[in-house]
Amino acid sequence: MTTEHIIPRRRGRPPKRPEQSLQTRELLLRAGLEVLTEKGFSATGIDEILKRVGVPKGSFYHYFDSKEAFGAALIERYALYFAAKLDRHFGDLSKPALERLKSFVEDAGHGMARHDFRRGCLIGNLGQEMGSLPESFRAQLAAVFGDWQRRVADCLEAARSAGEVSAAVDCERSAAYFWIGWEGAVLRAKLERAPEPLEIFADGFFAGLRTG
Amino acid sequence: MTTEHIIPRRRGRPPKRPEQSLQTRELLLRAGLEVLTEKGFSATGIDEILKRVGVPKGSFYHYFDSKEAFGAALIERYALYFAAKLDRHFGDLSKPALERLKSFVEDAGHGMARHDFRRGCLIGNLGQEMGSLPESFRAQLAAVFGDWQRRVADCLEAARSAGEVSAAVDCERSAAYFWIGWEGAVLRAKLERAPEPLEIFADGFFAGLRTG
DNA sequence: TGTTTAACGAGACGAACGGTCTAATATGCG
């Protein structure tokens, strides 16, 4: 069901093939993303991730100083992965700016559907959990939202210049609004295991842009 | 800092004063709400709640069959508490319907501010955690949202009848939209420990109602 | 080619957790 590379693992110092040497770390990160987007940080034990990829505990603490450090690495990776996704959509100048944003929304919806609405957004998940998370995560998570917001704001700005949305739209504020609501929609879609919350939010959001 | 009733607890069967006899259970529920709105279900241990109110474990398992049953009781109580809050605002016929909704939003914002934006919405918190929660919670949580949505939809309907919002507004859908986004705003306000997300969402939502 | 050192795998370890259980204590009731 998941990334089940049961490549027989050798002990001792590995041969000098950099691609191979990063494999274990890579596997841990990938599995971590899968599990954490589904269950969050606190509810997930290291062992679960370990078992999933067939790596013993000792390896984990070789690659990461602690569960906290692992979490930070996951946030970083997820943020990057997502920023790339945004760029891919927003950079597609073959369509109008507003369409670019819509295509991201659609893509994200398909992504959730592909996992049966069981997985949400890592950043949203961890944000919700901040009450019990290392305080160092707070700034990191907020920064990620800031980054994503920037990108959406730019896209909206382009749409406004092109007259695709009302000139009265405050792009920065609308971008903030977008992520606030989108995360709510993802959360709700996960709860109901259904796409409707995403659709309802997207419809409402885009309708609002017509009038500012 | 919290409900620190350190009422000296007597062992043995208590005297027949029903108000007193429910006290321990009551204290557990109250403390549970405080902690779970802040940290969620998985991250919270029974012991933490117990210590907070100075109740030994034996009592806990006397009043609740399990942590799961305790969670279910908390959801029920929170849903009731919140429904009452909604009714209080929406039932205040001295102001226009839209104002009633706005006053709820304002009240909720003050509520979060009072706890320094450390506590969120229990239902939202648990919703996010569904990935690791007993499956029995899912229907219960969804039903709560359904109930709240109903109430908001009714309020919106009243506003529409009074011409306070565009006749084009789909009240049911807008109510769904409201809760989707509002939960996102609460989550974000908790993350940033600031009221802006609530304001941004509320502004955008109410603006959208003008045009439907 | 032999010794040292870096890189990694393996699993033992103590603390904490959820949950159960028995005992202790006090009241209600016949």
Added chain:
DNA sequence: CGCATATTAGACCGTTCGTCTCGTTAAACA
């Protein structure tokens, strides 16, 4: 008085958490 009932008290068990120490293997250097 004595038995049933309600509640507190906390020892206890199996699990799981995150950390740590050590063994094993290859690279590095001479």
